[in-house]
Amino acid sequence: MSAKPGDRLKDEGTRLQVTAAGATAGVVSRFVIAPLDVVKIRLQLQTHSLSDPLSTRNLHGSPIYKGTLPTLLSIFRSEGLTGLWKGNLPAELLYLCYFAVQFTTYRQTTLLLHSTLGESTLPPSAESFISGAAAGATGTTATYPLDLLRTRFAAQGNDKIYKGFLPAIRQIHHQEGYKGFFRGLAPALGQIIPFMGTFFAVYETLRPKLSKLELPFSSGGALAGTIASVTAKTGTFPLDLVRKRIQVQGPTRGGYVHKNIPEYTHGTFGTMREIVAREGVRGLYRGLTVSLVKAAPASAVTMWTYERALRFYGSFGTGGNNVKGI
Template identity: 90%
Template sequence: MSAQSGDRLKDEGTRLQVTAAGATAGVVSRFVIAPLDVVKIRLQLQTHSLSDPLSTRNLHGSPVYKGTLPTLLSIFRSEGITGLWKGNLPAELLYLCYFAVQFTAYRQTTLLLHSTFGESTLPPSVESFISGAVAGGTGTAATYPLDLLRTRFAAQGNDRVYNGFLPAIKQIHNQEGYKGFFRGLAPALGQIIPFMGTFFTVYEVLRPKLSKLELPYSSGGALAGTIASVTAKTITFPLDLVRKRIQVQGPTRGRYIHKNIPEYTHGTFGTIKQILGREGIRGLYRGLTVSLLKAAPASAVTMWTYERALKFYGSLGEKTVKGI
């Protein structure tokens, strides 16, 4: 591995160890930030706000959320503690599979670049961007149906649209066909590739420098992951919002907690244009604050868990070898 990159993500380890460490990091991270994820989705799907004139509101019984903590409390009061973990089963499966695919693809792409161009030919930032973009796109495409299910469950209020994980799969297949599981894939890929490319680039640049600092409550890797995630999330957030809006299209569009979600039928750019026309530029950034609040603990927990899980699985491998 390149000595210049200071690359902790590409530490020595078998493919199985890298995959297991990535999956472990995803599961732990998802459980910790699940309530903030539900809040983010609810805000992203909301097309109205308290600042809108009463004459322009068309709520159809939809709640009006404003701010992260008030939304959190509103969901808790109206739907109970379980409301904050809606969609957690498909989300856990999503994170389990996504991070396993992502970290594995990142490592394999890096090895391919090394074998193709040489280990120290490409600048570390370029290498990280390419590997991160390929890893993000591969993970997103491979696990997208789970992402759609997570969004739809999180968008449900007390009136259920789906009665469970397997019934939801059957219902979507019967009503929308296989294409229904991939609604919003285009903006998802358009968002994740620059997101992961930016994330890994910033992370790889900052981690070696921050690791030298003596931080009281955080490792250098965790802090670098937080900064990288916040930067990447802010840049690509509008596409993430568009993805969520498109994911809840279809025959069940009017049955979620927000019953006034518009119909978007003109693809990614048409949806962006429609949101700008109806809600202005702020419409593309609904939920950004909670998204950034979520990004910090999620990335910190992910990178911290990944590094330690990789060491743990590596130590198990060493013990196994010694015991043979």
Template identity: 75%
Template sequence: MTSKSERLKDEGSRLQVTAAGATAGLISRFVIAPLDVVKIRLQLQTHPLSDPLTHRDLHGGPIYKGTLPTIRHILRSEGLTGLWKGNVPAELLYVCHNAIQFASYRQATVFLHSTLGEGTIPPSAESFIAGAVAGGTATAATYPLDLLRTRFAAQGNDRVYANLREAVLRIGREEGFQGYFRGLGPGLAQIIPFMGVFFAVYETLRPHLTHLELPFSTGGALAGTIASVTAKSATFPLDLVRKRIQVQGPTRNQYVHKNIPEYRGTMSTARAIVQNEGFRGLYRGLTVSLIKAAPASAVTMWTYERALRFYISLGERSVL
């Protein structure tokens, strides 16, 4: 019988796994970019959800109501390119993040096998630990790109940063090195359980669903979708807190939402949101986030599995 460690060796080299993860990130990001922009705009909106105002600006910023109305509003006021704002740093983020994440997940699994012995801990716990390590490593390594993605997506017609180079230089000059890592605390607090839950659910469901023949998807993609929706719902408030902290600093009042309050720590930000916007305020943008999670995870896992097989076949042909 083939052990899991042996199968890992057969599932591509470190370079092939990294390349497949990067390819999956590149393609999935472009597909879901408009939904990502909508999610960020909704997350940064701060008026109480019970506010009846729907047709006038709030302190110079638009009021968004729902996913489709937000898309229409952005198209009407900013054009089609408005739905892809921040796509350059986001593409870099997804490519680097996915490459590091998949490579780290594989290495963490190998490390657990070599250190604790295969079968010492349940497969779901092993997947949780490896996924948490992979998510935390990838998030910390690529966090400045995540911050840049958020700030560009938050820009309206009055651009805060003209281009990526200016943004990098201005943040360093005006906010210092720590400016690139605003919100890293809630980011890690969110991504570690998120990736842990994601990989635990994915690895649990994949063996049972992988042979399913679905009209527009595969069993593996379905497992990825269920895993992503589960993990996203459990950790969404920390994602929202991270977004609010990422736009802090000297440019805070220059984004499309002009009334973003000043926030500091993770817990104080969460308390302020609950006090001013109600508990539901922590879940702004959850609907579009879940809508985004399905195609993002399906495309990511579907592309990763096929890209990995492609790179493995290239390696085998080069040996022959």
């Protein structure tokens, strides 16, 4: 029987091996793209229009960022090298947990579909979409407080609101309660379900074809992951921006590096309408360029590391649990 496009990603390795490989891929990927992630968050939270005359911008002391490289240099000059890795601790924990949950849920959902519907009932692309969407939603919900902490740390400048990881948890709980850790969860789920569904559907459609290519410094799986991520990211980016804006709401809203972030109180779609009214449609796509630039190395590193980590962990298995050649 010929293998379907996603068989090696979904079916090879034990549950523990898949979990460990997913977690390893997340940690490595996060460290590599951390500076670009900080830049993206800073651009997403910038509400003033760069096309307006400086005299009409309501900055309140907020910096003006324009472009990926200039923003990187601006953060480096004003906050030092460590400023480019702000929020890295919660982000590493986020990626560690998120990718472990994501890949495990993806595999288990696929096996569940096989056991209930049969292996050939759904087209491979539909099967990948369902498994990817379930994996994304589960991973996002389980790790969302870490995502919120990552955003808030990356958003603060030299005037620190939070003194550390554990103090931040205590402060948010004291000031905002448990609900404070889940600000923006609705747009996060609204984004991640179509994002991960599209990502895995595109990835597993392209991977068998691209894996046959001999590519310098890369693999077919890495290239397929890059194309899949860019495709999915572009379509769902406005919800990602809304999530970031809502995550920094609350009593500390005026203390971040951008001190002129508006107060949003009307939910996901109300926030989108307010952004369009104040900043135009382009306001929903602030940071898209760096997000796409980040998507390429992030997805390539993630899938490349995942496949090799799965092979490595599989080498400790026996019999049918060994991972076959990648």
